[in-house]
Amino acid sequence: MPAATTSGAIISFREAAKVFPARGRGAEVRAVDGVTLDIRAGEIFGVIGYSGAGKSTLVRLVNALETTTSGTVVVDGTDLTGLSEARLRPVRAGIGMIFQQFNLLSSRTVTGNVAYPLEVAGWSKTRRRERVRELLDFVGLADKADVYPSKLSGGQKQRVGIARALATNPKILLADEATSALDPETTHDVLGLLQRVNRELGITVVVITHEMDVVRSVCHRVAVMEHGKVVELGDAYQVFSDPRQDVTRRFVATALKDRPSAEVLARLRTRHTGRIVTVGVDDVTGSSAHVTHVLREHGVDGTIVFGGITEVAERPYGSLTLELVADHGAGDDPRVEAAVAGLRAVTDVVDHGTARDPLEAVPAPASRSTEPVEQAKSDLPTPRRRPGGGPLGSPTGLVEGNDL
Numbered sequence: 001m002p003a004a005t006t007s008g009a010i011i012s013f014r015e016a017a018k019v020f021p022a023r024g025r026g027a028e029v030r031a032v033d034g035v036t037l038d039i040r041a042g043e044i045f046g047v048i049g050y051s052g053a054g055k056s057t058l059v060r061l062v063n064a065l066e067t068t069t070s071g072t073v074v075v076d077g078t079d080l081t082g083l084s085e086a087r088l089r090p091v092r093a094g095i096g097m098i099f100q101q102f103n104l105l106s107s108r109t110v111t112g113n114v115a116y117p118l119e120v121a122g123w124s125k126t127r128r129r130e131r132v133r134e135l136l137d138f139v140g141l142a143d144k145a146d147v148y149p150s151k152l153s154g155g156q157k158q159r160v161g162i163a164r165a166l167a168t169n170p171k172i173l174l175a176d177e178a179t180s181a182l183d184p185e186t187t188h189d190v191l192g193l194l195q196r197v198n199r200e201l202g203i204t205v206v207v208i209t210h211e212m213d214v215v216r217s218v219c220h221r222v223a224v225m226e227h228g229k230v231v232e233l234g235d236a237y238q239v240f241s242d243p244r245q246d247v248t249r250r251f252v253a254t255a256l257k258d259r260p261s262a263e264v265l266a267r268l269r270t271r272h273t274g275r276i277v278t279v280g281v282d283d284v285t286g287s288s289a290h291v292t293h294v295l296r297e298h299g300v301d302g303t304i305v306f307g308g309i310t311e312v313a314e315r316p317y318g319s320l321t322l323e324l325v326a327d328h329g330a331g332d333d334p335r336v337e338a339a340v341a342g343l344r345a346v347t348d349v350v351d352h353g354t355a356r357d358p359l360e361a362v363p364a365p366a367s368r369s370t371e372p373v374e375q376a377k378s379d380l381p382t383p384r385r386r387p388g389g390g391p392l393g394s395p396t397g398l399v400e401g402n403d404l
């Protein structure tokens, strides 16, 4: 049965639900609860949520390891609803999967592991040998062909997992917490490899994660899941810069830490008597060049006292906290007031006041809705962080005492 999909979608959920029946005295579990979502061909799509949100069940619906209780899942044009095992087989062949615990066969060498799906698919020995060599070159493990998994590091094991998942040329790669067991540096390498899989091989990658830093690093778009539902959906940059739901804000706060906490602000105020402001830096609104220009225009000195600029979806993003003074005078000098107004015209500004006259940040507004909010790239408003909404973070370098 043809199902409604958006053109360009390679995976489409329509009111998809998976309800596990009650066990013992427990209630039934709505692991996936009415999800409508399109994952576009060629993108790296993130699904983020806390433990139990339903992420794994959602991806298991894609490779038909689970079937929907209601609603539909369409993968590469095939509606999976009610398909026989025989009809599901070719769909599964178009999907590779990697796992947190790698799931390698310990009794087989690296070559044996990568060759396994080719054996199952009936490839000849010669073609298998050639394909394995090609894949090990791609993942950078040509020198480990004859090694057993027990002799590999976590990152190397995941590279084998990726090579194995790619063996039969899938169109889709599902990565279920693929970096959760890895240290930060190895995570970085594996995420870089997933980007190459996407860019060089044109494979759609679906990343399941509970780490917003993973979304920040590689995902083009992201869906945030809570209690089986998609509660927020959109372009990764937009979701970072304007998170609408509390759960999303909490995730964003874990990945971006460029804004001073209340304790840091208190320390800054003891060290700096001038006006403390936090200005947003991104590629849409305020670049640091704008900020420098405004301060120069008003004859105000800005000393960077805190901050960090990182990348979200490969675009600059972050904030700088500055101490503003005019002629070494007070932070409430009229020139400083004018500079703050000038900064507001070019970027987001949170005015923390001065040590003598501190201003409390306005808390972020409560979430507006529990419905998923699609934040489309095409009609992006200028990203605006809310005053004091302040999740922000992961400074690529904390800075102190630099005059602008």
Ligand SMILES: Nc1ncnc2c1ncn2[C@@H]1O[C@H](COP(=O)(O)OP(=O)(O)OP(=O)(O)O)[C@@H](O)[C@H]1O
Residues within 6 Å of the ligand: 020, 029, 030, 031, 049, 050, 051, 052, 053, 054, 055, 056, 057, 058, 210
């Ligand atoms: N086979 C099953 N039978 C019963 N309940 C299940 C089954 N699989 C998952 N669940 C329940 O469905 C809910 C969603 O689980 P799921 O594993 O999809 O979440 P998740 O977001 O991937 O969490 P985690 O990151 O911990 O794996 C949980 O409450 C879980 O206990």
